[in-house]
Amino acid sequence: MAELRRILHVEDDPSIQAVTKLALEAVGGYEVLSCSSGAQALEEVEAFAPDFILLDVMMPGMDGPQTLLRLRERIDLERIPVTFMTAKVQPSEIEHLRKLGARDVIVKPFDPMQLAEQIRSIWLSGRY
Amino acid sequence: MDDRTRLALQAQLAQLEQQFGERLQADLTDLATLAQDLQQTRATASRRLVMLSIRERLHRLAGAAGTFGFAKLGERARQLEQRADRWLDSAKPGSRAAEAFARAVLQLAGETPGQERDGAAELPEHHEEPAPGCRIYLMKADPVAGASMAVTLRNFGYLVSQWPNFAALEKAVADELPDALIVSVEHDSKFEALAALQQGLEQPLPLLVIHDRADFASQLAAVRAGAQGFFVRPLDITQLENSLERCLDRQQGEPFRVLIVDDDLELATRYSLVLRNAQMQVQILTEPTRVLETMRSFNPEVLLLDVNMPDCSGPELAQMIRLHDEWLRVTIIYLSAETDTHRQMAALLKAGDDFITKPISDTALVAAVYSHAQRARSLSTALARDSLTGLLKHADIKEQLALEVQRTTRTGKPASVVMLDLDHFKQINDTYGHAAGDNVIRALANLLRQRLRRIDSLGRYGGEEFVAVLPECSALQARRIFDEIRVRFAALSFNAGDQEFRVTFSAGICETDGHSASGLLLEHADQALYVAKHNGRNQVQIAQR
Numbered sequence: 001m002a003e004l005r006r007i008l009h010v011e012d013d014p015s016i017q018a019v020t021k022l023a024l025e026a027v028g029g030y031e032v033l034s035c036s037s038g039a040q041a042l043e044e045v046e047a048f049a050p051d052f053i054l055l056d057v058m059m060p061g062m063d064g065p066q067t068l069l070r071l072r073e074r075i076d077l078e079r080i081p082v083t084f085m086t087a088k089v090q091p092s093e094i095e096h097l098r099k100l101g102a103r104d105v106i107v108k109p110f111d112p113m114q115l116a117e118q119i120r121s122i123w124l125s126g127r128y
Numbered sequence: 129m130d131d132r133t134r135l136a137l138q139a140q141l142a143q144l145e146q147q148f149g150e151r152l153q154a155d156l157t158d159l160a161t162l163a164q165d166l167q168q169t170r171a172t173a174s175r176r177l178v179m180l181s182i183r184e185r186l187h188r189l190a191g192a193a194g195t196f197g198f199a200k201l202g203e204r205a206r207q208l209e210q211r212a213d214r215w216l217d218s219a220k221p222g223s224r225a226a227e228a229f230a231r232a233v234l235q236l237a238g239e240t241p242g243q244e245r246d247g248a249a250e251l252p253e254h255h256e257e258p259a260p261g262c263r264i265y266l267m268k269a270d271p272v273a274g275a276s277m278a279v280t281l282r283n284f285g286y287l288v289s290q291w292p293n294f295a296a297l298e299k300a301v302a303d304e305l306p307d308a309l310i311v312s313v314e315h316d317s318k319f320e321a322l323a324a325l326q327q328g329l330e331q332p333l334p335l336l337v338i339h340d341r342a343d344f345a346s347q348l349a350a351v352r353a354g355a356q357g358f359f360v361r362p363l364d365i366t367q368l369e370n371s372l373e374r375c376l377d378r379q380q381g382e383p384f385r386v387l388i389v390d391d392d393l394e395l396a397t398r399y400s401l402v403l404r405n406a407q408m409q410v411q412i413l414t415e416p417t418r419v420l421e422t423m424r425s426f427n428p429e430v431l432l433l434d435v436n437m438p439d440c441s442g443p444e445l446a447q448m449i450r451l452h453d454e455w456l457r458v459t460i461i462y463l464s465a466e467t468d469t470h471r472q473m474a475a476l477l478k479a480g481d482d483f484i485t486k487p488i489s490d491t492a493l494v495a496a497v498y499s500h501a502q503r504a505r506s507l508s509t510a511l512a513r514d515s516l517t518g519l520l521k522h523a524d525i526k527e528q529l530a531l532e533v534q535r536t537t538r539t540g541k542p543a544s545v546v547m548l549d550l551d552h553f554k555q556i557n558d559t560y561g562h563a564a565g566d567n568v569i570r571a572l573a574n575l576l577r578q579r580l581r582r583i584d585s586l587g588r589y590g591g592e593e594f595v596a597v598l599p600e601c602s603a604l605q606a607r608r609i610f611d612e613i614r615v616r617f618a619a620l621s622f623n624a625g626d627q628e629f630r631v632t633f634s635a636g637i638c639e640t641d642g643h644s645a646s647g648l649l650l651e652h653a654d655q656a657l658y659v660a661k662h663n664g665r666n667q668v669q670i671a672q673r
Contacts, residue, residue: 015148016192022144026137058187065540069642087191087206100540109194109202112141 002079004123006031008050010041010067011085012059019112020054028116038067045075052123053077054106057086057097065100077101083122085110148196159185160237166230170407171383175226176216182233183212204236219582220286220376222262222307262376263287263304267297268312268338277310280365280578286372294321301325301333308334308376310368319349326354334375338363370518374506383409384501387428389416389445390463391437395486399432399463399493406494408501416445423449428458429504430497432484435464435475446479457508459500514588516566517573525587529597530646532585536599537642544606545646546596547653548635551665553592556631560624565592568622568631575620579613595650603639603670610635610668618666632666639670 007030011017014036021032033048035041039062045053053071057064064084071077081103086093094105104122106115162182169175186209193202211229215221264286268274271292278288289306291297297311311322326332336357337350350358357371386408390396393414400410411426413419416437423431431449435442446460460480464472472483484496514521520528529545536543550556550568557565569592576586580596589595598606618632636656638649652671660669 013188013192015144015151016195018147019141019144019195022137022140026133026140058184063538063540066538069540085191087187087209096541108191109196109199112195 002051004030004051004120006033006048006050007052007054007119008033008035008041008045008048009054010035010038010059010064011054011056012036013056016056016108020115023112023115024119027113028119030116030119038062038064038070041067042070042074045071050080052119053080053082054119055082055084055102057084065097068100068102072101081123083119145196148192149198152193152198152201155185155189156237159189160234163230163233163237166226166233170223172221174383175223176221179212179216179226179229183209183216186212186233201236208233208236217581217583220262222287224263224305224307262307263289264308264310264372265289265291265297265300265306266310267291267294269293269314270312274312277363277365281369281372294318298325301329305329306333308336308372310336310338310372312338313346313350314340316346316349319346319353322353334372336368336371336375338368383407384430384498384505385409385411385426385428386430386432386497386501387411387413387422387426388432388463389413389419389437389442390432390434391416392434402490402493403497406498408497416440419445419449420452423455423458429508430501431458431460432463432497433460433480435462443475443478443480450479457504457511459504461496461500517570517588519573519577519594520585520587522587522589525585525589525595525597526646526650528585528587529595529650532597532599533640533644533646533649536640539600540642541600542602543640544598544601544603545638545640545649545653546598546606546610546635547589547637547650547657548594548596548610548633549657549661550592551632551634551661553631556629560622560627560629564622564624564629571620571622572617572633575613575617579609579616595653603637606637606639607668607670610637614666614668634660634665635668636660637668637670638673641673 007024009017009020009024009032011020011034017034017036021034024030024032033044033050035044038059055064055067059067062070064086068082071082082101083104083106084097084102085106085108086097087108097105104125106118110118159182162178162185166175166178166182169178186205189205190202190209193199193205208229211232215225215229218225264281266274266278266281266288268277268290269292271290274290278290281288289300291300297309311318313319313322322335326335332354335353335355336359337353337355338359338361339346339350340361342358342360347358356375357368359368359371386403388396388399388410390412391414393412396412396414400412403410411422411428413422416439433442433446442462442464446462449455449458449460459482461482461484462472462475462480463484463486465486476483482496482500484493512521512524513519519525532543550572553565553568556568569588572594573586573588576594576596580586580598583599585597587595598609601609614633614635618630621628621630634657636653636659638652638656640649644652652673656669656671660667663669
């Protein structure tokens, strides 16, 4: 079974970007690459070869769902779980995101101390 | 994780929180500025843009604030975001709801946010949120007829309060201003009281009058009371709704676009300032040679044209513009120091609609441009709409669909295209006559308008064929909506002479898929419509792909 090591995080808000990176690196011990836009993620995804992708939904320019579609054109997402982060909590929205192929949806705000554990359990949930 | 790592981590987190707190101050100031913009913006389209950008910021706050220990602030931002969503989704978003919303945002932005990690922060004050629609006060002596009118208007998305007599109406207006008044007048003597009510207000309210007869005296009295619509019983309620929409739009439509072509930049700047102060959007052009390209990019409704310019004269330029059919709707007003009436008239005869002699007072300039712009706009709306149904025409609905398809590729949210056709329509025309056929088409158009949302577009595609474009609506949702409309429509009974008849329709639906062009989507919807017809009509089918 592959191990979860590298996480690609796409988020335009610098504060959230910083706290996520800290939470995942310091608490979870993962290696995190933060991208500020979908376009940047597309450029860097191949070189970074992530095991897991964390996408913000609402971003200026290319939003989360669009980034997911474009990522899928570029790399094989069969074995890389993609999880969205969003402040929207309507069940229909979450359902829509799942339909797009998201493994799970993390609702903002989140607790920085718990985030790494949350990602780990999402990672494990799809392993069998 | 050992204690030292944990402590180091917490220190880092605290530092991030502090940075966020500093940023938060700046964000809240921005939010306050936007809320003030919202209060000052009156045009629906511009207001929508401000609302969208406030919503985006609230969304950001809702997501981030809680993560950094500002949980309550985040929660309130989320509630306000949902309120903005409701306003944006409302069929007739009202100005009062926007104002109350702006106040609530200002309140949020004006407080010093405290971190509530240790709890014990007090709960935010709860303000009752006004409903998001346009509020109409309806005065009608007959409570039953009034109630049935109110129901129809509510179906169109208005918030209707009904008052039985003038005293009650007066009191209600004093308590809270509505967006418009509809008054059913029994005697001409009532007009004086109405006029007095309007004069007592800072700005007269849009007023529609319903009366028994349309003679000269009562129409004059109505106009003097500030009426913008006059209807005779029996009432055609869809016509009344059209008129209501028009006068609400006139109040808060997009700003008029005016292009000034004058080689004297100083004078042009002065005019532009005056017109901008009157809420118009103005662009200045000092080189006449660039007029056509500027018109294409700016799309003006009124053109102010200097008569004497070095490269070519105003009348020459006007004639050139009139060579292009697409600019027929633009009003051309000449600006000149020319006081020789013969030469003025010669210029007008060449092309152009009016003449303004420099110097002109600020008020006169605004009045001249405003009246022409208003006229140009209502004409161009009338031209884009089908005269029988008031729906978009073939080319305009196709354009609307193409825009929506572009939008769905951006947002990833599916939209649906519906193609709808009356069953056995030729037979109805042949049996009951064309007037009866027209009635059927008008009734279907009204029913569709009533049942669909304001963000949906609706067009008459051909004789008895309609196309609807429903943003953020899956094919399954669209089928539910149209099945309900189908049942309601089939239940309507029509009259031709002493004969009574019923009509049904069939519809085909196709959902956007993020890559198909609008033409292809229409084709799929049309194929589904064909299947519906083939399977026996009076049904709704989704395209099989």
